[in-house]
Amino acid sequence: MAIWRISSTLKFTFLVAVFLVSGCANHVDLAEAPAESLVVQSVPDLNYLATQDYYNELISGAMPSIAELTLFTNQLPKGGDLHHHYSGALYVETYLDWVDKSHFCICLDNACQGSAKSGPEPVAKYEVVKNWKSGVCVSAGELRTKKKYSSFYRDVLTRWSNKDFDNHFHQQSPPDQQFFDTFGFFGSVSDYSYQAGLQALKERAVAENVLYLETMLKSAPAIDKPELAKTLNALNADSADREIEAAFQTYLDFLASNSASKAAVEEYARSHEQAATGINDGSFMLRFQTYVSRNSDPAKVFSGLYAAFAATQQTALIVGVNLVGPENGYIAMRDYSLHMKMLRFLRQHFPETKLSLHAGELVLGMVPPEGLKSHINEALNIAGARRIGHAVDIVHETNAYQLLEQMKTDDVAVEINLTSNAFILGVDYEAHPLQLYRRYNVPYVISTDDAGVSRNNLSNEYLLFTSRYKPSYDELKAVVYNSIDYAFLHDEEKAGARRELDKRFAAFEAQIAEQLEHEQYP
Incomplete structure (x- = not known):
C-alpha cells in the first residue's frame, strides 16, 4: 500500500539521520570528523520526502494516477509562465x-x-x-x-x-x-480593457499557484516612411550584408529622430504601464514582452522591431522582444533570415534588450524539408535569442547535436508548450523533442502559449508533463525554479521570487505530508 511505503521510508530515513547526528554510527567522534563528512548528516526534510514518495507513487506503473496527479499539479507551486499571449490567454x-x-x-x-x-x-x-x-x-x-x-x-x-x-x-x-x-x-x-483582462489573468494565475507572468500584450507600433520602406522592402535574405546594413541604418536614423516615432514609442510604453496598474503586488509579478508580426513587409517589421526595442528603454515593465505569427507563413519563411539580421542589428543599438523568439514551430510536411534546417540555429547565432519558444523542429536542424550542446553550454532555455504543439503541429508524447532536450541537459520551462484558445491552464501543462514523461520530483521542482531563473527579471527580482517559491514549496510539501498522515491515521 502506498501509505505504508511512505511511512516506512520516512521512518527509516529519520532513524538513520538521528543515528548519524548522534555520533553513534561506528562510534564516530563528530568533533574530530572531517567537515565534508558532516554534510550528509543533517536530518532530511520529512515533508519533502513524503511528497517525493507520494509523487513517485502517482507516476509509477504503466498508467499514472491521473485524477490524483491532477490534484497534485493543481496545488503545485508553478513559478512563472514565460510563453504567454495575452489575447490568446483569455x-x-x-x-x-x-x-x-x-x-x-x-x-x-x-x-x-x-x-x-x-x-x-x-x-x-x-x-x-x-x-x-x-x-x-x-x-x-x-x-x-x-x-x-x-x-x-x-x-x-x-x-x-x-x-x-x-x-x-x-x-x-x-x-x-x-x-x-x-x-x-x-x-x-480583445483590447476592450487590458487592465480588466490582466486582472482576470492574474486571478486565474494566483488561483493555480503561479507567481509570475511574462505576457505579450500588443504589437509594437510601426512608423511608415514610404521612400525608405521601398528600399528596405526590396531586400531579401540573399542581399549583400553591406546593402542590408545600410538600409537598416538609414531607417533607424529616421525612426530615432522622428517626433511621431518617439511619441508612438512613449505612448506604447505608457499603455503597458497603465494596463499593469494595480496588478503587481506581494503575491504576483507581471512583466511584458513586446512583439511584431513576422508576416508583414520588411519595412513594417523593422519599424515595429525598432519601436519594440526602444520601448524596453522606456519602462521596466517591458523586459523582452519577440516575433509572432505562423512561422510557416509565406512571408515568415521567405524573410526569416532577414528578420534575424534585423534583430542582430537592433541588438547592437540596444545591447541590454533580451530576446525570446518563436523558432522551430514547424514539422515535416508543414513546409518543405529545407525549411526545417536553420530556424533555431539562426535565432541563436544571428539574432542572439536567450530563450527559444517551441523549438520543435530541432530534430531536423542541420548540426542538431552541436545546437543541443550550444544551448546547454550557453544556458539558452526552451519554452515547452505541450498542448499547443500537440494541436497545431500534431507532436506529442515520445515524438515531442522534450525528451531530446532532457537527454542533452538543455534547460527548459513548461508554459501555456494561448491558454484561452487551447482551453487549458499551466496546471494542466504540468499534468501532461508529469504523466507523459515522468520526471523525478527533483526534476519537476527544478523545472518550476527554471521558470524564475530564465525569466527576464533582474537578479534581485529573481532572488525574491525564488525565496517566495521556497516558502510555497515548504507549505505545499507540508500540506501533502499532513494529508498523507491523516489518511494513514484518520
Missing part, C-alpha cells in the same frame, strides 16, 4: 462579456458589414462587428440565453477556441488554421 467567455459591454454583436452569417475594426468592409460569420442590421447580428446576451441561438452559441465557442475540436465529427479547417483564425474572430474586443 477565455471566450470573457470576450463574450466584452462584446455586450462594447455594444458590439456577433455576425450570424456572411452578410454582415461594419466590422468594429475594419469599417464598412464585409466580415466573416462568427466575427465581432458593429450592430448595423437587426437579425443579421446577435448580442452575446441573446446568444447565451435565447434557445434559438443555442446551436450558434456552441459554434461560436468552437470557432473562437479549440473547444471540442477532436471529440466529435465536424467540418474543420486544418488545426493550425483553426488555431490562428480564432484571433480574427474575437480581435475586435
Whole structure:
C-alpha cells in the first residue's frame, strides 16, 4: 500500500539521520570528523520526502494516477509562465462579456458589414462587428440565453477556441488554421480593457499557484516612411550584408529622430504601464514582452522591431522582444533570415534588450524539408535569442547535436508548450523533442502559449508533463525554479521570487505530508 511505503521510508530515513547526528554510527567522534563528512548528516526534510514518495507513487506503473496527479499539479507551486499571449490567454467567455459591454454583436452569417475594426468592409460569420442590421447580428446576451441561438452559441465557442475540436465529427479547417483564425474572430474586443483582462489573468494565475507572468500584450507600433520602406522592402535574405546594413541604418536614423516615432514609442510604453496598474503586488509579478508580426513587409517589421526595442528603454515593465505569427507563413519563411539580421542589428543599438523568439514551430510536411534546417540555429547565432519558444523542429536542424550542446553550454532555455504543439503541429508524447532536450541537459520551462484558445491552464501543462514523461520530483521542482531563473527579471527580482517559491514549496510539501498522515491515521 502506498501509505505504508511512505511511512516506512520516512521512518527509516529519520532513524538513520538521528543515528548519524548522534555520533553513534561506528562510534564516530563528530568533533574530530572531517567537515565534508558532516554534510550528509543533517536530518532530511520529512515533508519533502513524503511528497517525493507520494509523487513517485502517482507516476509509477504503466498508467499514472491521473485524477490524483491532477490534484497534485493543481496545488503545485508553478513559478512563472514565460510563453504567454495575452489575447490568446483569455477565455471566450470573457470576450463574450466584452462584446455586450462594447455594444458590439456577433455576425450570424456572411452578410454582415461594419466590422468594429475594419469599417464598412464585409466580415466573416462568427466575427465581432458593429450592430448595423437587426437579425443579421446577435448580442452575446441573446446568444447565451435565447434557445434559438443555442446551436450558434456552441459554434461560436468552437470557432473562437479549440473547444471540442477532436471529440466529435465536424467540418474543420486544418488545426493550425483553426488555431490562428480564432484571433480574427474575437480581435475586435480583445483590447476592450487590458487592465480588466490582466486582472482576470492574474486571478486565474494566483488561483493555480503561479507567481509570475511574462505576457505579450500588443504589437509594437510601426512608423511608415514610404521612400525608405521601398528600399528596405526590396531586400531579401540573399542581399549583400553591406546593402542590408545600410538600409537598416538609414531607417533607424529616421525612426530615432522622428517626433511621431518617439511619441508612438512613449505612448506604447505608457499603455503597458497603465494596463499593469494595480496588478503587481506581494503575491504576483507581471512583466511584458513586446512583439511584431513576422508576416508583414520588411519595412513594417523593422519599424515595429525598432519601436519594440526602444520601448524596453522606456519602462521596466517591458523586459523582452519577440516575433509572432505562423512561422510557416509565406512571408515568415521567405524573410526569416532577414528578420534575424534585423534583430542582430537592433541588438547592437540596444545591447541590454533580451530576446525570446518563436523558432522551430514547424514539422515535416508543414513546409518543405529545407525549411526545417536553420530556424533555431539562426535565432541563436544571428539574432542572439536567450530563450527559444517551441523549438520543435530541432530534430531536423542541420548540426542538431552541436545546437543541443550550444544551448546547454550557453544556458539558452526552451519554452515547452505541450498542448499547443500537440494541436497545431500534431507532436506529442515520445515524438515531442522534450525528451531530446532532457537527454542533452538543455534547460527548459513548461508554459501555456494561448491558454484561452487551447482551453487549458499551466496546471494542466504540468499534468501532461508529469504523466507523459515522468520526471523525478527533483526534476519537476527544478523545472518550476527554471521558470524564475530564465525569466527576464533582474537578479534581485529573481532572488525574491525564488525565496517566495521556497516558502510555497515548504507549505505545499507540508500540506501533502499532513494529508498523507491523516489518511494513514484518520
